[in-house]
Amino acid sequence: MPDRPFHHGNLRAVLLDQAEAVLRERGLDGLSLRELAREAGVSHGAPRKHFIDRNALLDALAERGFVRLADEIHQAAAHAPDHAHALQAAGSAYVRFAVKEPALLDLMFAAKVDAPSEAVRTAAERLFAAMADIMSAGVEAGVYDASDVDRLTLVLSATVQGTASLIASRRITTSQGEGLIKDAITLFLAGASTAH
Structure with a gap:
């Protein structure tokens, strides 16, 4: 599956908002950069421009x-x-x-x-x-x-x-x-x- 193009003006804020929602709903173990990228509609590598790894998130x-x-x-x-x-x-x-x-x-x-x-x-x-x-x-x-x-x-x-x-x-x-x-x-x- 090809990577989807980046389309958010402020991906960092979008990812943090989504990460907070995941944290509320599924807890710490439910957080994954790949899953957040999928939910944001961006390539799986796009979050790494803002968070080098899960720990940075x-x-x-x-x-x-x-x-x-x-x-x-x-x-x-x-x-x-x-x-x-x-x-x-x-x-x-x-x-x-x-x-x-x-x-x-x-x-x-x-x-x-x-x-x-x-x-x-x-x-x-x-x-x-x-x-x-x-x-x-x-x-x-x-x-x-x-x-x-x-x-x-x-x-x-x-x-x-x-x-x-x-x-x-x-x-x-x-x-x-x-x-x-x-x-x-x-x-x-x-x-x-x-x-x-």
Whole structure:
């Protein structure tokens, strides 16, 4: 069968969109560059112009996931009236992402942990920077000391990631996860106020 001609203006974006859909529907094992090329209607070699191999595709998916999650957290927290609501909004955004994209979340935090590419590492740092920005706003609001921001950012990140993982693995429901986030933030803020 002859190769079909390339006809997409932005094949990379098309392949990533399709790869996310496959990841949602069939999981990580269902991803193949050849199959994505077939579904995109391009030659089986066309994806290699953007992704040298399957691992490069997985890196790009993880990078895209970190960037999207960071943006969603930033947007959610930006509209909050105060720090407590910003924490809740960030936690809720994280949970929504976990519910919608459990396989992508797993790829981001489990499959790409060992020797991540520079792009994946940078994208992950963007997510943690979004969380740090929220914590820094708490410093400005007088909730925390500036010296606590790094530690509190890790605690917040671990809390929302752990809750998201429990939801994604169906150990708890989404509403239970939202309740856990709310309870954790209440304890988080109570602990911060007693530390002053």
